[in-house]
Amino acid sequence: MSGTSSLPRIRLSGRSFLALTLTPEAPLADWLNALDAQLARSAGFFAGKPIILDLNRLTAETPHLSFLKSALEERGVRIISIENGDPTWPAVAEWDWPASLSGGREVESLKEDKDEAPNPASTTLILEDPVRSGQHIVWPNGDVIVLGPVASGAEVSAGGSIHIYGALRGRAIAGIGGNSAARIFTRQLAAELVAIDGFYATAEEMGAEHNGKPTQVFLENETVVFRSMA
Template identity: 55%
Template sequence: MSEIQHPSAPLPQIRVRGRSFMALVLSPEPPLAAWLQGLDAQITRSASFFAGRPVILDCGLLDATDAGLAELLPALADRGVRLIAIEGADAAWPATVGWDWPQGFAGGRAVGPLEVPEDGALPAGSATGAGTLADAAQVQPSLLIEEPVRSGQSIVFAEGDVTVIGSVASGAEIAAGGSIHIYGTLRGRAVAGLGGNRDARILCRRMNAELIAIDGYYMTAEDMPVELIGKSTQTRLDDETLLLLPLD
């Protein structure tokens, strides 16, 4: 009697999804002991500043002979700083200073599914999330959000301005290549001027932000003028100083 052949079960479909990240960049400089003291002061002012955030270490200002270089990565790990990449370091540094080079990413914001072709090349726009925000940029120079931004949401629009008709909750984040306009209360984080736009501004009806930043210069809630908390404000960059000013 011949053996009965059963059809093989179909293989499961593998779904690939894009993720959009906004990483912080740390640029340590010698002497490293003093730089770490400054980092400790920042963490003391805002204990949650680095919590859960991917960080890129820019070593462009460092040399392999700098004192304390071998201890830098362990020191950052002890402070809860999660590195996803290192820039500006010589390829020989891991052997010279004994570093374990960071591998891979964690976290991020899930976006729509990606269609991955057989050659493995991702489609255009995948870096910003399966063409979601990238497609929006092709249609308009600004992004309009007509609802409140909830805690845990991250809106990244590097191509232009972002306008929110509503409030931005604590734990939420808005990042824009241009200016940010918020017609409600800003309780989360607002990062304007991505990519070096020093003329960008942050305007909101009520300022209660956890963090505001323009072109890499930032201010945490602890550093904001008390008299402007809860007021209509604009934030702009004056040379290398971030200014928080009243609108009324």
């Protein structure tokens, strides 16, 4: 018997994760202050989430660029890839530049794969059980319908709209692939955070008149709007 015949077989399987893209803007000091304010309202928002750092709104001459990566890491942002920047820029020469990812697509494009026949059954995810604290539901292919509540500390993300027939106490993030027409509907708004197409609002910004009430959330002129439902 050869020495290799007793070795275990190596098993490989594929697994996909949703990575968030963070796009800083100049002046970086103001942008970091805005990020700190967001994190103060929603502690742990980036915890455990892979982040792609997109530098397309910055240049090699952007002031304080050299400190950006370390500043993000100090805030718990875990960068797995950097896009639209150049490692030869003098300001980023000392960065530990992550290996580039390949094959990624915008989430919205996952719904339109010309090499595969469309599957209507996969466009909407229906959750019959409550979404409990600590659970993270990610469905980039369309709408998510939750028949029960979404607990504090839970998160539901969808490429389309999110419909919650119970109380929304956690986080709901709709339109994650750039779908600004997505909406969030809940019978009882008590959310920690809601977002549509990257625009966020926290509990303090939702208005007392909507607290605990049937509410829809949508985007209007890049502003998150709350409207009562009868």
